[in-house]
Every structure is written in C-alpha cells, then in structure tokens.
Amino acid sequence: MKIFISLVLFLAFSTALPVDTDESEYLLYETEEGRIEVEDLNNSTIEAYATENDITFYFFTSTNKDLGVEIKESQLHDIIKLTGFDVRKQTLVIIHGWKNHFESPVNDVIKSAAISHHDINIIVVDWSPISGKNYVTAKNAVVRVGNYIGNFLLRLKAELHKSLSRVTIVGHSLGAHIAGNVGAATNGLIDNIVGLDPAGPLFSERNTDNRLDPTDAKFVQVIHTNDGRLGFGINMGDVDFYPNGGRSQPGCGLDVTGSCAHSRAYTYYAESLVNNEFIAYLCESERDFNRDRCTTNSKSRMGGFPVDKKASGEYYLNTNSRPPYALGD
Template sequence: MEDRTNITLSRCSTTVLSVASATVIIITSEVNARTTQKSIWVATCWISQKMKSLVIFLAAFACSSALPDDIYNPGYLLYQREDGLIEVEDLNNATIQVYATEADMTFHFFDPSNPSRGTAIKSSQIPYILSLTGFDNRRDTLVIIHGWRNHYQSPVNDIIKNAALSNHNLNVIVVDWSPIAGSNYLTAQRAVTRVGQYVGTFLTRLESQIGLSLARTTIVGHSLGAHITGNAGAATRGRIRYLVGLDPAGPLFSERDTSNRLDPTDGQFVQVIHTNDGVLGFGINMGHADYFPNGGKTQPGCGIDVAGSCAHSRAYEYYAESLFHNFFNSRQCNSYSDFTNNICSATSSRMGGLPLQNRAGIYFLRTNSRPLYA
C-alpha cells in the first residue's frame, strides 16, 4: 500500500512515498541562476518511519538558493558529527562568529620516538623546538591539517599520523585550528586563507630558524583542511614539495576563484583525491594529478550515506592505507564512463603514498568496500 504526499517549498518539489514501514524521499530542485535553469540536487534515500521529522530537513537541504556566479551553495549543509549525530546547518542565514588569529593555532609535534603523545607548540616557541621536541631537520616532514568540526585528536589526524610513523622515518606536525574549525561552517570556510597563511608562516620560520627543508616537506589536508593546505603552500610561494588535498570541501567555494582554495600553483606537485563530489566535496580538477576513486562521488561500503560523511572520510582512509602499502593503481582517463568502458590511455599511476608519484593527469580507479581498500 502506497501513500503519496507532495511537499512544495521555495524552488523545490519534494515527493514523500510511504511504503510499509519505510519512507523514501525523492527530492528535486531547480534554480534559475543567470537565466540558466540548473538542476541542483536529486537525492533518494530510505529513512525509518520514526525519523519523519527529518523529512522536512532533507527537503530543505535539497532546496538550494540561487548560485551567485559559480559558487557551490547548497543552502543547507547536512553533516554528521564525530559522535554520529546528524545536524543541519543553514548556510544562507549564517553569520561569521569569530575571526582567526595566530593564537588559535597549535602545532603538535610527533616523531618515531614519540608517536602518540606529541608536544604542543605555539609559534612563540619556535626557537626552542629542537630542545622541546624530537624534531630532526635531517628527516622529511609531514604536516597534517584537519577539516571543519575536527580537532588535533580527530580520526583524520590519528589515522594518517599513525600510518606515517609506522612506515616512515618522519617528523609529523599536526595542525590544530579547532578554535575556528569548531565554529559554524561559514566562519570556518571564510578563515581558510588566514589559517593557511599562519601555517605557511610557521613553516618558513622553521626553515629560517631551525633548518626545516620545504623541499622535503609534504602537507596533507582534509576537507576545509585541503584548502588550508593550498593557502599554506601559497604563503611559502609554492616551495612545498608535495601538497595533498583529501576531498577538498565544496560548499561556498568557486571553480573560477582560486584565491582561497587549493590549486596547482600552491606547491611543487599537488595531488587531490576526490571521494564525495557534489555533497561535501568539490570534484573539479584542483591539482597536477586528480584521482577519482569509484567516480569520486560515492564510495562502496558507505550504504545510504545521507550526509556524505562516509564517502568524505574515505579520502583520508585511502591515503592512510597508501602509506602502509600503496596498491591504489589508477588509470588516466577522460571520464569515469570511459574508465568503466576501458577507454583509457596506457598511462597509469598510484594514488597517494609518500613520496608521491609525480605523474600529472586525471586518474580513475576502483576500491574495495572495506579495508584493505586497494
């Protein structure tokens, strides 16, 4: 037996079908932007009958406002917190809560002799780093930058740090910008340029005062952290050896405007891994090498990934696995359709790893639904 309810919201048509004990929501939205009719969102998801209150939130999430220029603005952002709860954030009516300052930045130093506890360092302590930490400028250095709503102990940092120190003789610096990242999305998104400049300045001071080699430094960032990675690289005038963007955040960023986001000019070689394009991620080519596992939108094993959090986090899970053993073999293709139809060039590359393979291009690959993903 089927019960059909139509909900009409501004610029949106939503159909809710109740079948037995489950509800399926089919949401379509069309926006007129600069006289061009653009289809913004089509989503289908199954939700238990006990969560009917979420129906309206999902409908609102799908009804995005008109897009100024080419900025990706979904209007509402559905996200999953680290404790598993799902929340909705209104992007159109948000206000900037705080502005980033250098005091908001803490840098946690780890090394093979101190892989778990780390040492928290503020920029004023740079002259004393060699005595306070196990930092050794003869080692390569890996810098890790988390995303929105995260902190230095978030899974993205621990998973990558542990994989790196288990398999490489490295200095690892985990950047904690949680006083800003913990604010609303608009505040955090607007801060990526300034936070990136603080990170870049910190690294250039390490270079001049204790001998850090930027040519032997890799910065890896997830989500908003990927754009901070780009801004940090730009602050060093593109002298960082490798920049890795893990599913760079999409909401409120623009394809044309590269002033606040990751792009190929930010480092000597920029690699980007796309796993959740169109929801939390931004699937445009941003690096010298862009990888699209499973097409770059959804990921196997994530099921009905309503908020996109599972697919979004796969980017750092894939990268961490590549630090153990990199079997993420990828093929250079024009599109995922060409990849699935075996219409590709003979050029191949491995996604992730350290050091990276310096092979520019657009690459596609398939992964498993659970570890080992490659």
Template structure:
C-alpha cells in the same frame, strides 16, 4: 569536514544558476559551490540545519590560537605542543631538518585528535622516519561552516608564517616539506603553500571541501600552483570538490560516492584519508589508477593503454599528470 561531533546526512543544492555552463569537466562549476544548506546530526536523532546563505560569520580566534604538535617514531600518540610564539621549544624535541617534515591539517569541527590526524600520523610513522607536525586550528574550525570556510585563507597564512619561521630559525628546506590536508584542511594547505610561493615540495589534498568553493576563485582554494607538486584524492561529490585541482587528481569509484558507504556521505568523504593511510601502510601500493577523461570511459575500457599511476603513497608519484580513475573494494583492504 570531520565526522565528530557532527554527522552530515543530507544536502540540497541551489537550483539558481551561477552562470552559463561551460563545456568540459575542468571548466564546469564545482557542484558544491552553490550548496545552500545541509543537515547535521547534533545528537542521536536530532538534526539541525547548517545554513550556508544566511549564517553570520563569526571568528574570534587569532594566530596564537593555532597549536602545533610534533610527533616522531618514538611518539606517535601524544605529541609535543609547539606554539607559534615559542617555536624554540622544538629544540627540546627530536625534530631534525635532516628528515622530511609532514604537516597534517584537519577539517571542519576537527582538532588535534581528529581521525584524519591520528590515522595518518600512525600510518606514516609506522613506515617512514619523518617529522610530523599536526596543525590544530580548531579555534577557527569549531565555528559554523561558513565561518570556518571564511577562515581558510587566514589560517593558511598563519601556517605559512609558522613554516617560514622554521626556515629562518632551523634551516628547514621547503623541498623536504609535505602538506596533507583533509576537507577544509586541504584548502588551508593550499593557502599555506601559496603563502610560501609554491615552494613546498608536495601538497596532498584529501577530498578537499566543496561547499562554497568556486572553480573560478583559485586564491581561496587548493590549486596546482600551491606546491611543486599537488596530488588530490576525490571521494565525495556532496561534501568534496568534484573537479580537478592538482597536477594529478584521482577519482576512486568515480569520486562521487564510495562502495560500502551507502547513502552515508560522510563515510565517502572520510574514505579519502582512509585510502591514503592504506596506501602508505601497504608493502606495495595497489591503488593502481588509469589516466582517463571520465569515469564512464574508464568503465567502458576506452582508456586501456593510457598512463597508469598509483594513488597516494609516500612519497607520491610526481610523474603523474591529469585525471586518474580506479575502483576499490567496499571494505578494507580497499586496494
């Protein structure tokens, strides 16, 4: 989910049980799976209900409606438009398969200029000489949430097709590809990775969306089989998926709400890409996390001596495995 043009201010969870509660965090249902509705601020002081139960699924977009934008260190702001029907246009840019390639994928109501895209494009290119391709799937993402969510697997398939075309026409090596997705975009990245048989090098899920995503249905969401390595940063219980999804999952401040955000759940949700951007820009990644089974055990110090790992960064720490916890500051610099 992206902030603009909507701001989510409140959420109600269904009290209807989805079945027996299993023991252990990794086997419990994601708390957003049974979310029935939330409120969105459509204009200052005006709120509407986003119904997740009775809304009609409306998708009028097609594969050709997804637009890709190529960026590099010489162009971090505008980008070159590339269509799936005209991939050859990349030949007129500085795109090079000698460099690593990073795909950025926005969330619900986002587009090319979503803050998650612009901040990460500038942060990564400020430090690393790579190809960046922003995936604009706004033709699908501008629909109501349930429609956008229902499009995730389809959009992921289209992105996989685009990447496969680069493999076929430009000799792109999937071992040099990283997919970074925010909110619903994290699940798009997962589906794209699955469509490429899990052969992309890395997927980074930035607070993957939680509402309506089940722990049991791995085919529609991000999971550890979608890439050679999957790192996930969890920052919001209400809007994000609050259970482990990847090879390494990081839960800053417990992963429920972020300091300095108060009751603003969107603020906590967005901290995922803000933390990631800082982790890339910093001369030293100081988001040091400790492997632990729960945040309570981390706070009480019972995990001291366990494996340490830095959250985020580029490239990410691929030796990490399991769930990691850390605390942050309530304002920048957060590490």
C-alpha cells in the same frame, strides 16, 4: 521541501543535510558525538576571525610517536630538544577540516599510518577554535589560517634552516584548501600538497585565491571521493585521482549525505602510507575507464609517501568495499 545535499560540507563521521525552503537554507548535521544540529546558512554570521592563538601545532617524531608535543612559536629554537625534530628528514603536515579537532579520526589515522611506516617528522595542526564554529565562519577563515601556518613554517625554516622542499602537506576537505593557502603563503616552496576530497560548498572554480590549485606547491595531488556533493567536482591538482569515479564509494550504502564517501579520502590515503597498492590508470573519463579503454595507458599509485610526481592528468581506479581497500595490480 526540496533537499539539497551539495551545499554544505561534512567532515569525518558526521552527517549533513541542507534543506532549502522559500526563505532560507538550513543545514542539519550530526556531530562526532552523535548530536543533531541545525545551521541556517543564509543567516549565518562570521562568529570570529582567526588569530594565531586559534592554531596549535603538535609534533611527532620517531622518538615521540604517541603523544604529540605542543609547540609555540617562542619555542622553535628549542624544538629539537623538545621534540626530537630532525631537519634532515621529510616532514608531513596534517590539516583537518570543519568540526574536527586534534583528536579527530582524520588526524589519528593518517598520523598513525605515517609514523609507524615512515621515519619522518609529523606536525598535526589543530585549528578547532575556528573549525568548530559555523560553516560560513570556518570557510571564510581558510586564507587566514593558511597564512598563519605558512608563517609558522617559514619561521621554522629560518630557525632550523629546514628546507620547505622536504615538506608535504595533506589536508582533508576545508583542510585541503587551507593547505593550498599554506603553499601560497610560502611562495610555492612546499614540495607537495595532497588534497583529500577538497570541500566544494561555497567555493568557486574561477576564484583560486582561497582554494587549492596546482600553483600552491611544486606538485599537487588530489584524491576525489565525493565530487559534486561535499567535495569540489573539478580538477584541482597536477594530478587528480578518481577512485570508483570520485563521487560515491563502495561499501557506503545509500550514503544520502555523502559523509561516508567524503571520509574515504583520508581512509584511502592512510592505507596508502602503509602499503600503497592503489594502482590507477591515466584516462580521459570514468566512462572510458569502465569500458576498459585505458588498461594500456600509463599507471600511477594514488597517495603513498612520497607521491608519484611523474603522474599528470586524470587517473581512475576501483577499490574494495572494505579494508584493505586497495586492489593492487
């Protein structure tokens, strides 16, 4: 048997290992609960099509930091009374990926870091009725899910006169591509999108209609941590950050499936919301960066809130192998 570890997405504390045989390709992955599952990629069918009922929005504010308030479209006119939502403040929208849900670590670590250090509105999106299906189903749903979230934000804008220029969307893996589709559905009105190791399997460079690209918001930042395996190994933003080269991450050990490195994208981002000391250098390549050829180039901070919109191009940096990961100056 020949092992391929770049065909299927793994998200947040699970491990995935696609195995190729003469007849079909199988995915072995470990769920968050520690179960080992097998998925036949070639014979996977779309189990369900996404509908608005598959997407739930949980609102957090400075007066409601711990327990998210679930909001339906019909409740938008009462959102201020129900949640304490403040139209004057910035809003951070968090979107998880495959096999994740509302209470998954990707949502929790970002939400907790953001709400404890920034006076902003936070919306956590749960699309687990679809993300919990097979990978083909989840991947093929990113456009529909993005459109539904985009329509929700447009209705929020119409109901409360909430400017989308004060909205940041952050998505991990498949959630990064959903974020891109949200931006497209809102005609690029979103202020900025942060793509955390956007998913690579089954996406193509030429087709930008179903994935994240620089036109999806006024500014797009991408953080690469597992390029060429679980992440998509191309530049996808106005600025692309490559911590430790963007493929593997220190402290992850052998990391055969890439799961540890893939999850580091949201771990780094969450830390950057608390104390952004991820200093990166503009550089043409990882090789030049490792040879200290970029130390006099322009610098930028990876992640953070708000993001550095002056940065453009490829930026490289190193991190520690354990928290705190940022090295600072």
